[in-house]
Amino acid sequence: MSGQALQSVRVLDTSHSLAGANCTWLLAGMGAEVILVEPPSTGNHLRSMGPFWGRTPQPERSLLALFYHMGKKSITLDLRTDTGRGIFERLVTPQTVAVVDYPPREADRLGLTYDTFAARHPEIIVTSITPFGRSGPYHDFTASELVLEAMSGHLYLTGDPKREPLKSFGRQALLQAGVTAAVATLSALFWRDATGEGQEVDVAAAENLTIYTGDAPHQWYTRQILLRRNRSRNNKLEPKMGYPSNTLPCKDGYVHLRYGSGGLEDFALLTNDPRLLDPRFLEAPMGHADEIDALLLPWLQVHTKAEICALAAELRIPIGEVLGPDEIAADPQHQARGFFVEVSQAGGDALRVPGLPFRFGETPWDAQRSPAMGEHNSEVYGEALGYAEDDLARLRAEGVI
Amino acid sequence: MGPHPKRPLAGIRIVDLTVVAAGPVATSLLADLGAEVIKIEPTTGRGAPYSPDGLLTPHVPGTPDRPYNRAPAFNEFNRGKQSVLLNVTQPSGMEALKRLTAISDALVENFSPRVMENWGLTWPVLRKIQPDLVYVSLSGFGATGLYKHRPAFAPTIDATSGMEFLTGYDDSGPIKPGYMFSDFNAALHGAYAVMTALFARRRQGKGQWVELAMRELGTLMTAEALLDFLANGRLPQRTGNQHPWKAPQGVYPCRGEDQWVALTVSTDEQWRTLCRLMGREHLAEDQRFALAHDRWRHRAEIDPLIAAWTRERAPAEVMHLLQQHGIAAGAVLDAPSLLADPHFCARGVFRRVPHPETGEDLYRHQGWRLSRCSIAPEKPAPRYGEHTRSVIEGLLGMDIDAMIGQGATRLEPP
Numbered sequence: 135m136s137g138q139a140l141q142s143v144r145v146l147d148t149s150h151s152l153a154g155a156n157c158t159w160l161l162a163g164m165g166a167e168v169i170l171v172e173p174p175s176t177g178n179h180l181r182s183m184g185p186f187w188g189r190t191p192q193p194e195r196s197l198l199a200l201f202y203h204m205g206k207k208s209i210t211l212d213l214r215t216d217t218g219r220g221i222f223e224r225l226v227t228p229q230t231v232a233v234v235d236y237p238p239r240e241a242d243r244l245g246l247t248y249d250t251f252a253a254r255h256p257e258i259i260v261t262s263i264t265p266f267g268r269s270g271p272y273h274d275f276t277a278s279e280l281v282l283e284a285m286s287g288h289l290y291l292t293g294d295p296k297r298e299p300l301k302s303f304g305r306q307a308l309l310q311a312g313v314t315a316a317v318a319t320l321s322a323l324f325w326r327d328a329t330g331e332g333q334e335v336d337v338a339a340a341e342n343l344t345i346y347t348g349d350a351p352h353q354w355y356t357r358q359i360l361l362r363r364n365r366s367r368n369n370k371l372e373p374k375m376g377y378p379s380n381t382l383p384c385k386d387g388y389v390h391l392r393y394g395s396g397g398l399e400d401f402a403l404l405t406n407d408p409r410l411l412d413p414r415f416l417e418a419p420m421g422h423a424d425e426i427d428a429l430l431l432p433w434l435q436v437h438t439k440a441e442i443c444a445l446a447a448e449l450r451i452p453i454g455e456v457l458g459p460d461e462i463a464a465d466p467q468h469q470a471r472g473f474f475v476e477v478s479q480a481g482g483d484a485l486r487v488p489g490l491p492f493r494f495g496e497t498p499w500d501a502q503r504s505p506a507m508g509e510h511n512s513e514v515y516g517e518a519l520g521y522a523e524d525d526l527a528r529l530r531a532e533g534v535i
Numbered sequence: 536m537g538p539h540p541k542r543p544l545a546g547i548r549i550v551d552l553t554v555v556a557a558g559p560v561a562t563s564l565l566a567d568l569g570a571e572v573i574k575i576e577p578t579t580g581r582g583a584p585y586s587p588d589g590l591l592t593p594h595v596p597g598t599p600d601r602p603y604n605r606a607p608a609f610n611e612f613n614r615g616k617q618s619v620l621l622n623v624t625q626p627s628g629m630e631a632l633k634r635l636t637a638i639s640d641a642l643v644e645n646f647s648p649r650v651m652e653n654w655g656l657t658w659p660v661l662r663k664i665q666p667d668l669v670y671v672s673l674s675g676f677g678a679t680g681l682y683k684h685r686p687a688f689a690p691t692i693d694a695t696s697g698m699e700f701l702t703g704y705d706d707s708g709p710i711k712p713g714y715m716f717s718d719f720n721a722a723l724h725g726a727y728a729v730m731t732a733l734f735a736r737r738r739q740g741k742g743q744w745v746e747l748a749m750r751e752l753g754t755l756m757t758a759e760a761l762l763d764f765l766a767n768g769r770l771p772q773r774t775g776n777q778h779p780w781k782a783p784q785g786v787y788p789c790r791g792e793d794q795w796v797a798l799t800v801s802t803d804e805q806w807r808t809l810c811r812l813m814g815r816e817h818l819a820e821d822q823r824f825a826l827a828h829d830r831w832r833h834r835a836e837i838d839p840l841i842a843a844w845t846r847e848r849a850p851a852e853v854m855h856l857l858q859q860h861g862i863a864a865g866a867v868l869d870a871p872s873l874l875a876d877p878h879f880c881a882r883g884v885f886r887r888v889p890h891p892e893t894g895e896d897l898y899r900h901q902g903w904r905l906s907r908c909s910i911a912p913e914k915p916a917p918r919y920g921e922h923t924r925s926v927i928e929g930l931l932g933m934d935i936d937a938m939i940g941q942g943a944t945r946l947e948p949p
Binding site: 160184185187189200201267272281285288289294297298313314316318322323329335338339340341345348352361362365366368369379381389443455456467470471473490492494 | 539540543544545556560564568607608611658676677679680681682684685686687688690691692693694695696697698699700701702703704707708709710711712713714715716718719720723724726727728730731732733734735737738739741742743744745746747748750751752754755756757758759760761762763764765766767769770771775776778779781784785786787788793795796797798799801858861862863864865866867868869870871873874876877878879881882884885893897899900901902903904905906907908910
């Protein structure tokens with residue numbers, strides 16, 4: 135088979151947050167032509183965010199931009215000007231998807247909504263990514279990553295039960311909204327294939343993250359049982375739930391031990407400790423979590439992560455070593471599977487990135503470097519739209535591109 | 536273009552061999568989008584109420600019969616699907632699975648790789664059965680490499696992906712992020728993979744095998760820290776609820792038991808507004824706190840001042856007051872407040888769908904809306920084996936009585 139899965143799709147990416155960037159990263163990797171539309175004065179927001187390669191804050195060295203803009207084209211265009219808006223409309227083709235993550239009021243003001251395009255381009259898909267969606271009482275609320283995690287219910291389920299709820303690492307609400315936005319965009323592409331119709335796709339980041347509360351709402355709804363944060367233990371506290379399900383210290387770090395189909399008996403076998411087969415424990419494992427931990431700890435403290443996981447793999451017990459970025463970078467399984475790829479940058483340096491999320495047998499994932507700001511101005515404006523060099527110089531002088 | 540469809544994936548048939556959470560959540564998304572998802576379940580049962588997968592938690596009190604049809608999480612993760620019981624270790628059971636695959640568009644599974652290998656259902660075999668099949672595998676560690684046989688559950692993937700190492704308070708060890716983070720992360724990526732491959736098939740006419748590992752997809756979510764290590768050799772600290780440069784940001788106690796509000800102040804002007812709203816105008820004049828980097832440096836002094844104010848108020852009260860002034864603030868919602876939240880209610884996030892045995896199930900809408908069509912979950916989860924007869928007889932034209940005699944299927948639960 136020739137080519138890539140999404141090669142016929144054109145994406146105009148007006149996003150500035152990690153949510154939009156992750157959405158179009160997924161689309162670009164599968165072969166969509168993603169044109170990142172950057173504000174000429176500041177560049178895409180990711181370019182000003184750390185961490186920076188070599189730790190020097192330069193727009194071309196932002197690691198987030200170098201990663202999440204991989205495989206995209208970059209043009210500069212000021213969408214706040216009428217000229218800029220006019221040029222943007224000329225880039226819209228019947229295959230176009232526009233990705234927008236401005237807050238609803240801002241998107242309306244900039245005319246980056248389906249309704250604005252519909253008269254001339256009814257087949258366009260406008261994927262909007264906002265904190266709370268384009269409707270409902272909170273649609274104009276402002277949010278941070280922490281606020282999104284709070285209002286989705288995810289935050290309440292993370293952290294120590296005796297302390298304040300805890301944010302997960304990084305920007306998970308935004309990243310997950312980005313993944314969902316890619317799925318959502320595909321759903322609109324299927325609809326367009328079947329009907330010829332474009333539409334508005336309304337992705338809501340907080341709402342999306344409610345999925346991550348699992349059956350916590352259901353437990354309340356059906357039985358008035360409140361699931362709370364429980365450090366690394368299972369959030370379900372009922373005494374009869376399986377155990378262990380906890381992260382405990384070992385000789386050289388931490389491991390997460392999780393009961394499988396063999397239950398507690400697996401761990402008696404692993405640690406060669408028949409005390410774990412106490413009938414009280416077997417009857418109500420979670421109810422005796424502290425006692426079970428106390429029996430496991432001495433054994434764990436004289437074994438390394440590697441030893442524990444090798445034994446666990448042999449016995450088919452689900453134990454996971456808690457790994458940091460340094461260990462992940464050197465991980466033999468990631469190496470065996472080619473999960474990390476070296477991507478040559480414009481300057482000739484190679485950046486190693488986690489660059490192979492999916493293995494498609496026929497339409498492979500493609501890991502191309504991230505563009506410099508405005509790198510594709512002449513290609514997109516010149517070759518595709520037919521602007522002469524003079525026009526571009528004028529637009530540049532006016533600050534439009 | 537054919538007749539106007541009702542949902543985006545109308546006309547797509549998916550064989551669903553998925554188990555536990557990550558796989559079923561992915562295929563329930565496809566069911567919401569209108570795909571015909573046929574879930575194959577073992578003839579040995581769905582498991583006891585306290586089964587190891589933790590999904591079949593105690594059912595609704597006062598309804599003792601058939602608990603396997605009433606587990607809230609199972610039903611949420613399998614809504615809109617059909618359920619067919621097959622014992623594929625019997626030749627006619629395997630034959631039924633192969634015949635179903637031959638007339639389907641995609642097959643999705645999230646076993647450890649040895650399961651499909653043991654059944655002889657490798658990609659070369661599946662491709663012979665259905666040349667343009669989309670086959671998606673979503674195992675814990677991938678179908679290749681030395682860890683391929685390691686069993687996986689969400690929390691062990693949280694650990695091995697790097698997510699848990701990076702999550703924690705500044706003075707704590709690593710802490711598991713959320714409840715079943717790695718399952719849902721894998722589910723969304725899995726759904727994206729299935730749909731992308733189906734899209735490619737529609738455009739280019741061929742199926743393919745798509746292979747994913749839950750753990751790689753989890754590691755992807757740590758890219759920010761991982762890139763800093765790969766490029767700069769820097770290892771991050773756990774930083775709790777801190778923002779890397781904005782302050783104040785945090786989760787502050789409110790009136791009542793275990794009630795909290797989260798807030799982030801992004802600008803100097805927002806800080807002055809917050810001081811005024813707290814009735815502490817003098818803080819706005821305090822030079823230690825005037826500029827963002829100073830506030831960040833003195834954040835430990837600011838946090839108690841905010842906590843003293845929030846402690847007298849309900850989370851929603853603080854949220855609405857600060858939001859009226861453009862400051863990012865949100866109540867930390869627990870399950871009851873999620874279900875009662877006016878915004879989520881107005882958007883129809885949590886939906887009550889009639890179910891023949893529970894009376895009513897709670898299903899969550901996907902994280903997006905389409906303006907042209909509904910993708911809301913409307914059909915309940917199937918009862919165990921509910922569609923065995925209609926699929927085996929009606930769709931596959933096989934002799935169900937013979938199959939029952941061979942132990943390859945059943946109509947009544949064990």
